[in-house]
Amino acid sequence: MFKLSCISLTLLSLGLCPLSFASNRSEIVPIGAPLQGTSIEGRVIDEVTGEPLEGVVVTAWLGYLVRYAGALTDSDGRYRIEGLVSATVYLTTLNELGYADEAYGGEACLGGGEPSQGRVGCNPEKVAIPLDLPENGSLRQIDFALKLSGKIAGRLTDEVSGLPVLGEASLQNSAGRFIARVDVDSEGRYEFVDLAEGAYFVRGFTFDNRYWGESYGGGFCPGPGQVFCDARLEGEGVSVVSGGTTRNIDIPLVRSGEVHGSIVAGGEDRSWGLEIWDSGGLLNRRLIAGTDRQFRSGYLRPGRYHLRFDPINSLSPFVAEVFPNTHCHYSLCDPYAADGLEVRSGATEAVEIELERAAEISGRLIASSTGSPVGDVRSVLLDSEGRRLGIEAERSVGTFSFKDLPPGDYKVLAEPEANSQFAGQLYRNVPCTPGICDVAAADVVSVDFGQEASGIDFFLTDRVAEECVDDLTTHCLADGRFRVRAIWSDPRRETTESAFARPFTDDTGAFWFFEQNNLELVLKIVDACAEQEPRFWIFAAGLTNLEVRLEVVDLWTGVVWLEGNDFGTSFVPVQDTAAFDTCEAQRPEGWRSVDGEESHRAHPTPHPIGAIRSLAGAAEGVGNCAPGPNRLCLQGGRFAVEAAWAIPSGASGSAMSGALTEDTGYFWFFDEKNVELLVKVLDACDLEAYRTFWVFATGLTNVETTIRVTDTATNEMREYDNAQGTAFQPRFDTEAFGACSF
Numbered sequence: 234m235f236k237l238s239c240i241s242l243t244l245l246s247l248g249l250c251p252l253s254f255a256s257n258r259s260e261i262v263p264i265g266a267p268l269q270g271t272s273i274e275g276r277v278i279d280e281v282t283g284e285p286l287e288g289v290v291v292t293a294w295l296g297y298l299v300r301y302a303g304a305l306t307d308s309d310g311r312y313r314i315e316g317l318v319s320a321t322v323y324l325t326t327l328n329e330l331g332y333a334d335e336a337y338g339g340e341a342c343l344g345g346g347e348p349s350q351g352r353v354g355c356n357p358e359k360v361a362i363p364l365d366l367p368e369n370g371s372l373r374q375i376d377f378a379l380k381l382s383g384k385i386a387g388r389l390t391d392e393v394s395g396l397p398v399l400g401e402a403s404l405q406n407s408a409g410r411f412i413a414r415v416d417v418d419s420e421g422r423y424e425f426v427d428l429a430e431g432a433y434f435v436r437g438f439t440f441d442n443r444y445w446g447e448s449y450g451g452g453f454c455p456g457p458g459q460v461f462c463d464a465r466l467e468g469e470g471v472s473v474v475s476g477g478t479t480r481n482i483d484i485p486l487v488r489s490g491e492v493h494g495s496i497v498a499g500g501e502d503r504s505w506g507l508e509i510w511d512s513g514g515l516l517n518r519r520l521i522a523g524t525d526r527q528f529r530s531g532y533l534r535p536g537r538y539h540l541r542f543d544p545i546n547s548l549s550p551f552v553a554e555v556f557p558n559t560h561c562h563y564s565l566c567d568p569y570a571a572d573g574l575e576v577r578s579g580a581t582e583a584v585e586i587e588l589e590r591a592a593e594i595s596g597r598l599i600a601s602s603t604g605s606p607v608g609d610v611r612s613v614l615l616d617s618e619g620r621r622l623g624i625e626a627e628r629s630v631g632t633f634s635f636k637d638l639p640p641g642d643y644k645v646l647a648e649p650e651a652n653s654q655f656a657g658q659l660y661r662n663v664p665c666t667p668g669i670c671d672v673a674a675a676d677v678v679s680v681d682f683g684q685e686a687s688g689i690d691f692f693l694t695d696r697v698a699e700e701c702v703d704d705l706t707t708h709c710l711a712d713g714r715f716r717v718r719a720i721w722s723d724p725r726r727e728t729t730e731s732a733f734a735r736p737f738t739d740d741t742g743a744f745w746f747f748e749q750n751n752l753e754l755v756l757k758i759v760d761a762c763a764e765q766e767p768r769f770w771i772f773a774a775g776l777t778n779l780e781v782r783l784e785v786v787d788l789w790t791g792v793v794w795l796e797g798n799d800f801g802t803s804f805v806p807v808q809d810t811a812a813f814d815t816c817e818a819q820r821p822e823g824w825r826s827v828d829g830e831e832s833h834r835a836h837p838t839p840h841p842i843g844a845i846r847s848l849a850g851a852a853e854g855v856g857n858c859a860p861g862p863n864r865l866c867l868q869g870g871r872f873a874v875e876a877a878w879a880i881p882s883g884a885s886g887s888a889m890s891g892a893l894t895e896d897t898g899y900f901w902f903f904d905e906k907n908v909e910l911l912v913k914v915l916d917a918c919d920l921e922a923y924r925t926f927w928v929f930a931t932g933l934t935n936v937e938t939t940i941r942v943t944d945t946a947t948n949e950m951r952e953y954d955n956a957q958g959t960a961f962q963p964r965f966d967t968e969a970f971g972a973c974s975f
Contacts, residue, residue, distance in 0.1 A: 271366045274313040275375035277306045277326060281475075285310025286330060286379060293322040294346055294357040319368045323357035326377055333382035333429035333475070336361035337375060341429030343412050353412050383428045383473035387449070387482030388421040389437040393578070397421025398486050400439035405464050407432040430475045434464035437484035442531040444486040453487075453534050490576035493529035494584030496522050496542065498551055505588075510539040510568040539573035541566050542586055552591035552639050552682070560589060560639035562624050592680035595634035596689030598647060600655070606631020607693055609653040617642040619672030640682055644675045647691040651790040651815045656696040660689055666699060666791065698821030699788050706731040708742035710758045711769075715785055719744045719754055722780040724800055732781075737899070738906040741933075746779070750894035753777040754804070755911050757933055758785070762816035769813035771796075774911065774931040775804025776963055783807075789818045806960040808935055856945035863887040865898035867914045868926070871946055872970075874912050876900045879937040881957060888938075902934070909934040910961070914942065918973035926970040928953070932961025940964075947972045 277289045291312045292303035301322055304312040324337040327345030336342040336357055344354035364372060389398040402423040404413040417423045417437075425433075438446030445453055446462060450469025471482050496505050507520040507528050517538070522528040540556040543563045553563040559571040576582055594614070598607040612626045612633035622643075626633040635643075645660040657665035659675035680686050701709035701716045708717040719732035732744035732754065741757035754777065759770035771794060773783060780800040786793050794812050798804045856871030858864070865874040876888035888900035888910065897913035915927040928942050930953055938955040951969050955961045 270315065270369060271317040271319060272313055272315040272371045273317070273322075273324070273364065273366070273375050274311065274371060274373050275377070276310045277312065277377045277379060278310050279332075280378035280380050286328065286332065288330065289326050289328040289332075289377075289379075290345065291377070292325050292327065292346060293317070294325065294361075295320060295322060296358050297356040298347060300347070317366055319366050321363050321365050323361035323363060324375060325355070325357050325361060326379065328379070331381055331476075332379040333427060335377055335379060335429070337364065337377065338362035339378075341406070341431065343427060343429070353410075353414075355412070380430060381476035382426065383430060383475060384478040385425045385428065385433060385435060385471055385473060385482055386478055386480045387423060387435070387484065389417050389423065390421055390483065390485050391444075392485035392487050395485075398437075398439065398444060400437060400444065400486070402484070403436045403438070403464075405434045405436075407434075407465075407470070409463055409465055428473045430473055432470040432472055434468050435471055435482055435484065436462060436464040436468070437486055439486070442491075443488060445489045445532065445534045447484055447486055449482050449484050487535060488579035489531060490533045490535050490578060491529070491531040491581040492533065492538070492540070492574070492576060492584055493527075493581060494586065496526040496528070497585065497587040498526065506543040508541040508543070508568060509533070510541070510573075512537045512539075514569075533576045535576055535578040537573050537575050539568040539571070540584065541568040542588065549637075550590050550683075551588040552637060554586060554588060556584060556586060562622070562637055562639060564624060565622065590683035591636065592638040592640060592682065593634060593636050593685040593687075594638065594643060594645065594678055594680060594689055595632070595685065595687045596645070596660075596691065598631050598633065598691050598693060601692040601694050607655060609650045610647050610655050610657075610691075610693060611650060612691075613646040613648050615644040615646055615672065615675075617644065617677060619644060619670075619675075638680060640680060640684075643678045643680070644672065645678060645689055646670075646675075647693060649696065649791050651787075651792050651813075652818050653791070654695050655693040657791060658691050658693060660691065662692075696791065696821075698824050700824075701788055703736075704734075706734055708734050708736065708756075710740050710742060711760065712739065714789055715758050715769075715787055717742055717756055717758075718784050720782045720784075721746050721753070721777070722782075722800065724780070735893075737908055740906060741908045743911075746777070750897065752893065752897055752911065752913070753779075754781065754783070755899075755908065755931070755933065756783065756785070757908060759907075761810065766811075767814075767816040768811055769815065771807060771809045771812040772933040773807040774933050774961065774963065776911070776913070776929045776931050776965070778803050785812070787813050787815050787818070789821055789824070790815045803963050803965065804931070806932065806962060808933075808960050858943075858945050860892075862889055865890045865892055865900075865912065867892075867896050867898060867912075868916060869895065871944065872914045872926070873943045873945055874898065874914070874940065875943075876910055876912075876938065876940045878902045878909070878934075879957070902936070910938065910940065912940060912942070914969075917967065923967055924971070924973050925968055926973070928966045928969040929964065931963040935960050942969065944970045944972060 277286045287306055287308045289306045290303055293301040293314055295301050302314050304314045306312045325342045325346040326334045334342050334345050338361055340360035342355040342360055346354055346357045348354040389400050391398055397420050401414055401416055404425050405411050413425055415423050436446060436448040447453055448464035448468030452467025471479055473479055505522040507522060509517045509530060511517050520528050520530055543553045544551055552560045553566045554560050555566060555568055555571045557571055574582055598610050600607050608630040614622045614624045614635050616622055624635055626635050647658045649655045649657055659665045661676045663671060663674045678686050678689060701713045703709040706718060710717055721732055722729040732746055735743040735745055737743055743752045744754040745751055746753050754775045756773040761768050761770050778801055781798040783796045792813060792815055796807055858866035858870045858873040860866045863875055878888055879885035888902055890898055890900055892898045896915055899908050900910040901907055902909050910932045912930045917923040917925055917927050930940055935958055937957040940953040943950045949970055953964045
């Protein structure tokens with residue numbers, strides 16, 4: 234007969250071994266005794282042979298580490314847990330018969346539900362099927378069928394010498410849960426036992442910083458002794474079969490390297506921050522060098538690292554530095570701006586950093602007419618080419634200061650805030666209005682280590698309201714208040730051009746790049762000044778993957794909105810409901826409204842809004858599309874395009890259509906002036922690689938939308954949906970319709 238021992242801590246829970254912290258202990262009740270209160274009974278058998286298993290502990294848990302009661306199986310594999318009250322419990326097994334323990338329901342449960350001997354133990358509440366105990370009743374046939382357990386065995390060795398490494402091995406299951414940890418012996422050997430059949434992941438490591446932790450099959454751990462590093466990320470799974478041992482799961486460990494050194498900072502008695510970045514773009518760790526200015530970082534995987542040194546607080550007079558000898562503003566310090574250093578296996582790399590004092594640029598903002606300090610103009614620091622650096626200035630009314638600067642050549646811009654009466658200006662005395670800013674004419678401000686360039690003063694003049702001129706490349710939207718322009722670039726052709734403007738409505742405009750019938754972008758300004766958070770919104774969408782830069786200028790305030798799209802990526806829809814916080818701006822004196830004036834649409838409009846629907850179905854073709862207020866007829870009337878919308882309140886409807894060209898049209902939902910969708914059907918039948926009709930669609934909406942395109946020659950149909958609350962994503966279906974032979 235199997236002899237029980239106190240090695241299995243579930244025996245402690247039954248009161249058969251001393252356990253000072255057990256608050257709920259049950260008595261062993263003989264199988265034939267009369268029932269007392271609520272009970273649970275069942276059998277435990279071998280899953281393969283069906284033979285009963287004697288001496289298995291079945292434990293009822295109220296939750297993780299909250300043991301309720303338990304019982305042992307008899308020679309027939311039967312158990313009964315009695316004396317219970319109504320509750321929800323979770324059952325697990327624990328045995329020393331060589332079987333893999335389970336939670337009720339069949340999930341593996343290493344350790345039977347509680348940590349022991351290097352096992353974390355499973356959480357019964359997570360893996361077992363819950364059992365609701367009745368009042369004064371019995372749950373019967375709560376059975377378990379166990380399989381023989383498996384093992385994993387291997388060694389930890391030095392990658393170079395092959396000698397054993399004294400350390401530990403940790404084990405994760407296929408779900409990533411850490412379930413066990415074991416020490417290796419003097420020969421570097423380890424073994425995991427009592428494992429259920431399945432896939433596992435093993436990691437070897439040491440706690441003395443001599444070796445870099447690694448999972449079986451590869452995959453380095455980013456810190457010392459990180460037992461909980463996810464071995465699944467780069468490691469190789471290890472399969473365990475019932476009753477077998479998976480051997481030779483050997484893990485060669487790489488000796489770690491170390492960086493140590495000192496900071497020389499002109500006798501300053503303060504702390505310093507050090508960041509160590511690996512070659513893959515990840516921050517490996519942060520350190521603090523104390524007032525002794527010494528630092529040391531071990532447990533580094535051999536390879537190239539990049540070091541960045543920053544003062545701990547912004548009051549430091551020193552400039553941040555990337556090793557070696559690359560200085561930067563602390564907010565813009567790219568750790569990869571310098572070569573860094575190579576850390577070798579088992580070696581210590583010595584580094585000495587001599588920090589330099591930071592430079593500063595400061596000045597005043599003065600109203601030229603009164604000599605008074607100006608508070609509603611911000612100072613902007615540019616590099617020598619005029620690019621904004623994004624460095625915030627310390628400012629008070631009428632003064633500014635850029636601190637913590639590395640040596641270099643800079644330019645400074647005074648930029649008015651919303652509602653400011655002042656015009657923008659580049660130092661020195663170079664007028665700067667949105668879109669018209671001659672950076673080349675500005676003075677260069679040069680500073681070296683420890684220098685302060687003071688006296689960078691601006692004498693600001695009142696802003697003169699600029700009128701929008703609607704021309705071939707410009708839209709003047711919202712009664713001419715907002716000027717909209719676009720620039721596109723194609724690096725393959727080394728081409729950068731202004732996009733051509735194609736008007737829609739007073740608040741919506743489109744752009745084309747190559748031909749006026751092929752629209753690429755559409756943008757609208759939405760006046761939401763009556764909303765709870767008053768703003769002007771910008772919605773923009775595109776049917777292009779070229780590099781695009783959109784510029785919208787509020788000419789009443791001079792505030793500029795910029796957005797772009799990178800080359801090679803589909804234009805990402807823009808729904809910026811915080812674009813302009815300028816609703817309270819006053820109309821500038823002398824501002825001339827252009828609403829309704831012919832000059833507002835001075836450039837040619839091939840198909841004016843309102844008359845444009847006459848295009849629908851005008852060309853002869855093989856289709857029989859009948860144009861209507863809710864239907865576009867494109868490609869000579871062959872393709873019928875319809876759209877429907879729905880909003881969260883439950884309201885829905887058919888979209889109203891408007892044609893633009895023979896292959897392009899738009900839809901609106903709520904207001905004729907508020908364009909929501911742009912659709913085009915392109916004939917690619919002459920392109921050998923396709924021989925299809927393409928459907929391109931984009932939108933300026935986030936409501937539920939369905940676009941339906943029907944080939945009236947074949948009755949084929951395609952639908953393109955947009956979910957409620959989601960910005961309409963552009964569709965580029967180059968395989969929409971294949972019937973080119975009609």
